[in-house]
Amino acid sequence: MDKQGANMTTNTRIYLRASTDQQNASRAEASLLEFANLHKLNVVHTFIENESGASLERPELFKLIAASKQGDILLCESTDRLTRLSNEAWDTLKQSINEKGIRLVMLDLPTSHINLSNAGDDVTTAIMKAINSMIIDIMAAMARKDYMQRRERAAQGMAKARAEGKLTGRKVNTVTNDKVIKLLKAGTHSWSEIVDLCGVSRAQVAKLAKVVKAEA
Structure with missing residues (x-):
């Protein structure tokens, strides 16, 4: 107060x-x-x-x-x-x-x-x-500008790591992830609704929610 x-x-x-x-x-x-x-x-x-x-x-x-x-x-x-x-x-x-x-x-x-x-x-x-x-x-x-440069460097680092085979695991469905991120940013749907709409796990929604929040 x-x-x-x-x-x-x-x-x-x-x-x-x-x-x-x-x-x-x-x-x-x-x-x-x-x-x-x-x-x-x-x-x-x-x-x-x-x-x-x-x-x-x-x-x-x-x-x-x-x-x-x-x-x-x-x-x-x-x-x-x-x-x-x-x-x-x-x-x-x-x-x-x-x-x-x-x-x-x-x-x-x-x-x-x-x-x-x-x-x-x-x-x-x-x-x-x-x-x-x-x-x-x-x-x-x-x-x-600093924010955008940081994002660009992070993306370049990830791309290089993938090219060198340093990142393994399931292939990321970027289209689905983009859809989840868009819904999270809109704030119009609950996590459960996003799970049903996008066909992803709740854990994936939670992971992408952290990405949305952690932008800096």
């Missing part, structure tokens, strides 16, 4: 994310709290989740946005903790953030620290905020 500071008019909410359950999403929490304390920020809540940064299916992030008011701060470690989204999806997320008037502050992006101040929009401040917005967009694009 949010804690309202008696002498504060602006609240700060921390966002922490990791891609898989095997990763520690809370890793940067101490550093963010130290930063908040240094700048006398009123941290009212910390939102933590293990979800892919390449997906908009992030319940905790959207809870944070919904709880925020005009001028509140979203504090996170780095741009890639907030987004590895495609350009279109990033624009959608930015719109949600901007419509609430939320100020983005990234621990590792000094230009974003201008958003710690809610000072009037004089010319210099307006210019600096515009520059910061462009830098965040660039960092978001770089985070997406």
Whole structure:
């Protein structure tokens, strides 16, 4: 539950994310709290989740946005903790953030620290905020590029291993797997229904569900 500071008019909410359950999403929490304390920020809540940064299916992030008011701060470690989204999806997320008037502050992006101040929009401040917005967009694009390169390298590694006979076992039915993944992402069917529709085992559905969730 949010804690309202008696002498504060602006609240700060921390966002922490990791891609898989095997990763520690809370890793940067101490550093963010130290930063908040240094700048006398009123941290009212910390939102933590293990979800892919390449997906908009992030319940905790959207809870944070919904709880925020005009001028509140979203504090996170780095741009890639907030987004590895495609350009279109990033624009959608930015719109949600901007419509609430939320100020983005990234621990590792000094230009974003201008958003710690809610000072009037004089010319210099307006210019600096515009520059910061462009830098965040660039960092978001770089985070997406890194995500795509990782996926490409992983696919190349698998292909090489198969070619060298290092991967054995049953031949993967990629068409069926793609259908299962599509249904899992749609969220319109239960696992039991997917088993019946696709003719796969529940274990295979569980395995592919982990793949969907673990994208990073």
